[in-house]
Amino acid sequence: MPGPKNPNSEDSTPESEHQELSGDRKIPAAVIKRLSLYTRALQNLERNKVEKVSSTELAKELGLNSAQVRKDLAYFGQFGVPGFGYPVGELRKKLKHILGTDRKINVALIGVGHLGKALLSYGGFNRQGFRMRWAFDIEVRDKTIGAEKVPVYNISELEQVVRRENIELVILTVPAEAAQGIADRVVGAGVSAILNFVPKRIQTPPHVKVHYVDLAIEMESLSFYLR
Amino acid sequence: MPGPKNPNSEDSTPESEHQELSGDRKIPAAVIKRLSLYTRALQNLERNKVEKVSSTELAKELGLNSAQVRKDLAYFGQFGVPGFGYPVGELRKKLKHILGTDRKINVALIGVGHLGKALLSYGGFNRQGFRMRWAFDIEVRDKTIGAEKVPVYNISELEQVVRRENIELVILTVPAEAAQGIADRVVGAGVSAILNFVPKRIQTPPHVKVHYVDLAIEMESLSFYLR
DNA sequence: GTGACATTGTGAAAACGTTCACAAGGTCCC
DNA sequence: GGGACCTTGTGAACGTTTTCACAATGTCAC
Ligand SMILES: NC(=O)c1ccc[n+]([C@@H]2O[C@H](COP(=O)([O-])OP(=O)(O)OC[C@H]3O[C@@H](n4cnc5c(N)ncnc54)[C@H](O)[C@@H]3O)[C@@H](O)[C@H]2O)c1
Ligand SMILES: NC(=O)c1ccc[n+]([C@@H]2O[C@H](COP(=O)([O-])OP(=O)(O)OC[C@H]3O[C@@H](n4cnc5c(N)ncnc54)[C@H](O)[C@@H]3O)[C@@H](O)[C@H]2O)c1
Structure with a gap:
């Protein structure tokens, strides 16, 4: 038999009890x-x-x-x-x-400031299984951002666009005061994954997964190790 | 006695055996x-x-x-x-x-691209115990960045400026191929803390602390939880 | 084919981190 | 000043994550 044995062609073990994707016991x-x-x-x-x-x-x-x-x-x-x-x-x-990155996941970014623009201009995500093609701000200064011309919507259109475009993941780069309010709104519109760059913990229902990227904490904890 | 007892004025316990900052046993x-x-x-x-x-x-x-x-x-x-x-x-x-954030720590950023510019334009770090006033790139397109007018140096001046300005922490936002080379150079020039945004593990001597900020991983792992 | 070799998958052990639960000790109102 | 009340600091229990170590299993050169 040429090449290594493909461990998944046919079934190798009598009972194929591997839980695949569904039925997963808790994965850390x-x-x-x-x-x-x-x-x-x-x-x-x-x-x-x-x-x-x-x-x-x-x-x-x-x-x-x-x-x-x-x-x-x-x-x-x-x-x-x-x-x-x-x-x-x-x-x-x-x-x-x-x-789940073998399909395209629709992503919106909220808060088109310094950080938001940098993320929108980054081609990497779109290459990697994400479709980051929607941006929102309270004040639309540019109609589109970056080489990929991501349109910037007024925040008043948030729920409508999120529902219409089936946006599943939201990146938050708004000022701290706005974070909780925006989070409530996107969750209300059906989003269940948030990547939060805002240095403020947000409250969400249990089915919503929030990941924090906290640059200040990374810097400060590095500082600690400088003796 | 008015106000709460200050637990550190005078000594409260017979033997002041708290290990303070020095003598620290390993802190997780x-x-x-x-x-x-x-x-x-x-x-x-x-x-x-x-x-x-x-x-x-x-x-x-x-x-x-x-x-x-x-x-x-x-x-x-x-x-x-x-x-x-x-x-x-x-x-x-x-x-x-x-x-250690009660003193100012000198910080340089290397790789003034989309992400680098956003970080340089962010006032937050300078308010929080850091002095982020040096930037480097292989190609100097703007002399300074942001409202704080952070000067951009040519990467050839790296070692010289790092030593002269006593830069202790470096933020890496260069392309993946350049990361290891730049890391080697800044470590050689005496830097012992690196905040690495580049999605590539870098090798450093044991005394150097590297923290990774990996946005792709945050996004992808969120994707997993979208059922 | 056969056998020396490489590398997996996984129980068991070790390391690490979190939560419980409560004695010790200060607060602060009367 | 006294006593009910609160909240700390911390051993011990618990849970999770990492590492060790090795039998099982497939490879590959001859
Ligand atoms: N820029 C950085 O490098 C950096 C680093 C660490 C953390 N952060 C955090 O990221 C967030 C954004 O930082 P920034 O530097 O890009 O700030 P910024 O002020 O440049 O951008 C914030 C953007 O959010 C918009 N906004 C305000 N209220 C809004 C609302 N209710 N709805 C929609 N949009 C709204 C503003 O118009 C602005 O465009 C902040 O919370 C900041 O603390 C930024
Ligand atoms: N932009 C983002 O949102 C984002 C998100 C995740 C990860 N990253 C990572 O951050 C890094 C930077 O991303 P970016 O989007 O800012 O890229 P970019 O191309 O906009 O910027 C990179 C900068 O580094 C400079 N550079 C190249 N080689 C150099 C060298 N040897 N020495 C000094 N400077 C050099 C380039 O001139 C450029 O200005 C990349 O590794 C990328 O994968 C970026």
Whole structure:
């Protein structure tokens, strides 16, 4: 048989009780973040025409322990081949499917200030499974932003556009005072994932997932280690 | 005696064995990050003329457990007063001292692109204990950036300026290919703290602390939770 | 084919971080 | 000044995450 055995063609184990994507027992949040890290590393390998990779190699590249890499992947199935490693392209595809970035997710950014403009001008997200094509501000200074000409809507149109365009994820880059109010509105319009750059904790219902990017905290905690 | 007892005026306990800042046993990184969170919450309270706060109140504001707040603070000494809580202004000052943000830390940003410009234009850092007044790029398109007119130097001047201006912390916003090379250079010039926005792990000697801000990973891991 | 080799997947152990629960100790009203 | 009340600081319990270590399993060269 040529090439490594594809661990998922046919069924290998009698009872295929791997919980796939549905039925997942609780996956630690840290595992999910590393999944995303693995995906990126695999993408780089693929670009360099590397076809297999071992947990040890992946771990080294990312500064992790190889057992951790194996354990993380084992949450989702048996992707590796003993004595061989992991097939790069295949694993990448599977991880993207698990993360849900093999489909396009519609993203809106709210608060087109300094930071908001920088994020809108960044092509990276659109390449990576996101469609970041809507921006909102309380004051529309430019009709569109960046080379991709993302239109800027008045914040009064928020709910309407979010519903119409099926926006699932929102990036918040508004002033601190506005954050909670905007969060309430987007959640009301059906959004259940928020990436919050505002240095203020927002209250949301349990089904809404909020990730914080807090630059001040990163800086200050670095300061601590300067002796 | 009017006002709450200041737990640090004179010595209260027979043996003042609190390890203060020096002699610190290992403090978990997560504790340091929360310290920074506490500082910000205390600043807000102070602005509103609140003079005392309990661990329960702080915890609620930040979405934490009150025992955790107390335990975090207890790493650094006895700041609270039983039956009263913590004196806001005083605790804020002490935490800033512990974090090292009660002095100004010189910060340089390298890679004046979309993201770099946004960060340079953000006044927040300069208000918070940092002096972010140096920028570097391989190609100097503007002499200065933002309202604060941060000068942009050619990257060839990196080592010279870092040494001369005693720059201690560097923010990296260059393309992925350039990150390791630049990291090597700034470390060689004496920098020991790096905030890396580049989605690529960099290798540094053990005394150098690197924090990563990885926006793609935040987005992708949010995607996972969209069912 | 066969056997030496490589690497996985995973229980068990270790390390780490969070929460509980309560004695100790200050507050502050009467 | 006294006593009811609050809130701290912290051991111990608990839960989570990481690392170790190795049997199981597939590879690959001959
Ligand atoms: N710029 C940075 O580098 C940086 C760094 C760390 C944190 N942040 C945080 O990110 C947020 C934005 O920062 P910034 O520097 O881009 O600020 P900014 O003032 O440049 O941008 C804020 C934008 O939000 C808009 N806005 C205000 N109220 C609004 C509302 N109710 N609805 C919609 N839009 C509204 C404003 O018109 C403005 O365009 C702030 O909370 C800031 O603390 C920024
Ligand atoms: N813009 C974003 O929103 C965003 C989001 C996530 C990650 N990032 C990451 O941040 C980094 C910067 O992103 P960007 O969008 O600002 O890119 P950009 O291309 O706009 O900016 C990069 C800047 O670095 C400069 N540069 C290139 N090589 C250099 C060198 N050797 N020394 C000094 N300067 C050099 C370039 O001249 C340019 O000005 C990238 O690694 C990107 O992946 C950016």
